[in-house]
Amino acid sequence: MSARDPGTERGSEIQGVLMADFLSQYSIQRWLEMCPQGYLDGTVYGHDPDETEPEELLEIGSLREASIAVTVQLIAGERCALAASSGLINHAPDDMSKTFLATQTLDEARHVEIFTQRLIDLGVKREDVNSTVADLANPNLVRFAEVLLEKVSSGDFVAGVVGQNIILEGMAFSVFEMLQAASAGNNPKFAQTLAGTIADERRHVGFGENSIGGLIRQHPEKRAEVEKMQAEMAYYMLATFTEMFSDAGTRMEEAKQLAMAKGENPMEGVSWHGADLATVTPSEMEAVLADTVLGEFKTRLGRIGIDYQTPKVPA
Amino acid sequence: MGGADDEAWEPHLLEEDDFLREVQSFSFWFEAVEGYLEDRPMGFDPDLTDTHFEPAEREQLITLLANYCVGETAALEASSGLVRLAANNRSQIFMATQAADEARHVEVFRRRLAALGVSDVDEVIATRANPALIEFRRHLLAFVDEGQWDLAVFAQNVLLETMEDTVFRFHQSTADPVTAQILEGVVADERRHLGFGENDLGRRLARDPARRHDLAQVRMDLDPLVLNSFEATYRDLGLRRDEFPDLGRSYLEAVERLGLDT
Numbered sequence: 001m002s003a004r005d006p007g008t009e010r011g012s013e014i015q016g017v018l019m020a021d022f023l024s025q026y027s028i029q030r031w032l033e034m035c036p037q038g039y040l041d042g043t044v045y046g047h048d049p050d051e052t053e054p055e056e057l058l059e060i061g062s063l064r065e066a067s068i069a070v071t072v073q074l075i076a077g078e079r080c081a082l083a084a085s086s087g088l089i090n091h092a093p094d095d096m097s098k099t100f101l102a103t104q105t106l107d108e109a110r111h112v113e114i115f116t117q118r119l120i121d122l123g124v125k126r127e128d129v130n131s132t133v134a135d136l137a138n139p140n141l142v143r144f145a146e147v148l149l150e151k152v153s154s155g156d157f158v159a160g161v162v163g164q165n166i167i168l169e170g171m172a173f174s175v176f177e178m179l180q181a182a183s184a185g186n187n188p189k190f191a192q193t194l195a196g197t198i199a200d201e202r203r204h205v206g207f208g209e210n211s212i213g214g215l216i217r218q219h220p221e222k223r224a225e226v227e228k229m230q231a232e233m234a235y236y237m238l239a240t241f242t243e244m245f246s247d248a249g250t251r252m253e254e255a256k257q258l259a260m261a262k263g264e265n266p267m268e269g270v271s272w273h274g275a276d277l278a279t280v281t282p283s284e285m286e287a288v289l290a291d292t293v294l295g296e297f298k299t300r301l302g303r304i305g306i307d308y309q310t311p312k313v314p315a
Numbered sequence: 316m317g318g319a320d321d322e323a324w325e326p327h328l329l330e331e332d333d334f335l336r337e338v339q340s341f342s343f344w345f346e347a348v349e350g351y352l353e354d355r356p357m358g359f360d361p362d363l364t365d366t367h368f369e370p371a372e373r374e375q376l377i378t379l380l381a382n383y384c385v386g387e388t389a390a391l392e393a394s395s396g397l398v399r400l401a402a403n404n405r406s407q408i409f410m411a412t413q414a415a416d417e418a419r420h421v422e423v424f425r426r427r428l429a430a431l432g433v434s435d436v437d438e439v440i441a442t443r444a445n446p447a448l449i450e451f452r453r454h455l456l457a458f459v460d461e462g463q464w465d466l467a468v469f470a471q472n473v474l475l476e477t478m479e480d481t482v483f484r485f486h487q488s489t490a491d492p493v494t495a496q497i498l499e500g501v502v503a504d505e506r507r508h509l510g511f512g513e514n515d516l517g518r519r520l521a522r523d524p525a526r527r528h529d530l531a532q533v534r535m536d537l538d539p540l541v542l543n544s545f546e547a548t549y550r551d552l553g554l555r556r557d558e559f560p561d562l563g564r565s566y567l568e569a570v571e572r573l574g575l576d577t
Contacts, residue, residue: 028419029356036345037353044342082407086398086414089391095421098391102418105395109411110341112404
């Protein structure tokens with residue numbers, strides 16, 4: 001397997017390289033070598049078979065409920081990505097893009113599966129999974145997904161790839177990174193599960209950046225529509241963050257006190273984008289996450305020739 | 316766990332819950348393909364020495380592979396469209412694994428064409444595609460576009476997969492070593508897809524026997540296209556009419572397991 005990771009390549013670095021050569025980096029063969037035969041080898045539902053959820057997470061009602069709520073948002077996002085990536089295959093302009101999107105479809109299906117399994121591990125009955133997701137999915141996240149899926153349903157490949165592989169995946173990438181940093185010390189099972197999804201999302205974001213720039217240049221008339229979609233999706237994303245963090249303070253404090261009572265603080269010394277996870281407040285964490293994701297949007301959209309649109313601030 | 320490469324394993328004979336839990340998961344797919352693809356990048360052992368083809372043999376193989384690409388691309392387009400139509404997450408996940416399988420098949424067949432010296436693969440596929448297969452694809456994608464899950468699953472996972480499974484097995488028995496290994500991996504995938512189609516439709520028909528009539532009508536429309544494709548394949552394999560094997564039998568057996576006599 002080549003050491004080159006297509007997910008980390010940048011648009012400027014592929015100038016002069018034929019698109020077909022670049023896309024060959026996203027073959028099924030390469031995906032098989034990197035993902036199932038690579039970082040997922042030996043895992044079950046994305047983690048070491050011996051790992052389980054921490055006992056206190058399952059025993060303390062408020063922590064368990066909070067974990068279920070977070071996991072539901074992950075499932076909702078991944079279901080959207082699964083619908084979007086599969087829906088884009090038939091609108092892809094060439095076979096190699098179809099091939100990549102087929103691997104992404106399978107990645108997203110895997111993410112739906114592993115987060116659904118986590119819900120079951122957290123005590124949700126299998127037959128209650130769908131009703132739990134329907135009840136707890138944040139309405140703003142649902143609207144975020146609808147904006148994207150409207151583009152996919154109408155066969156708009158350019159807007160669909162930007163919405164999915166840059167906006168949705170960009171958001172997922174940062175959220176997963178944040179959750180992984182917060183879980184690394186006290187929930188290795190969840191942290192490992194997230195590590196695999198982060199590796200996948202990195203590939204997806206890379207494809208979005210590298211494949212779509214040329215199409216935007218060919219279709220400059222699409223820019224305004226794509227920019228409008230980006231602002232709308234970013235708004236619903238920020239609204240989701242606000243609601244998810246609004247009642248997180250009590251739980252974060254409870255988890256911290258619990259850890260301290262056991263004579264340990266798994267967050268001690270852990271930081272994420274400059275935020276000290278041992279001391280950060282929910283509102284500070286929300287701000288760091290929002291700034292990180294929006295900053296990533298700006299950078300990545302700039303690479304494909306789209307002007308980042310500052311979203312309205314949710315009330 | 317039974318594997319898709321286990322000759323004796325018949326997923327459609329499992330009880331419903333066991334079947335769903337077993338086969339409609341990424342983990343099952345992962346274990347299944349890992350078994351037969353781990354040492355075969357692009358579907359074959361890289362240490363295999365390719366055959367020297369006579370010009371006529373090479374042309375026959377190119378035509379066959381071009382038509383395999385048509386069928387596999389149709390299956391990729393249909394299975395990806397079916398992800399959103401699936402009634403539950405397990406079926407969605409299965410269809411996602413099938414989309415990846417079909418994309419792999421397209422990839423390995425196109426690579427094989429390139430290895431045979433075809434410089435413009437798209438052009439070769441366009442000029443050598445059997446019109447019956449193109450027509451089959453049109454019907455299949457129409458079912459997907461209309462949101463007709465069971466008709467599309469029947470056309471794709473029963474009719475198309477059975478046709479491919481039958482042809483690929485026969486071709487595998489006579490093919491050069493590289494093509495035979497590629498076909499071996501593809502056939503293993505097709506069996507999984509076929510098992511899903513038979514089980515899914517079998518359960519649906521048990522709940523809604525009246526739907527049998529609609530599927531029988533689809534079969535009446537598509538059977539001639541399938542049989543036409545079989546004949547074209549025999550010709551592409553260089554067989555005389557009196558040498559044509561009875562490949563239609565497996566196709567008919569799979570369809571008749573669902574009780575869909577026309």
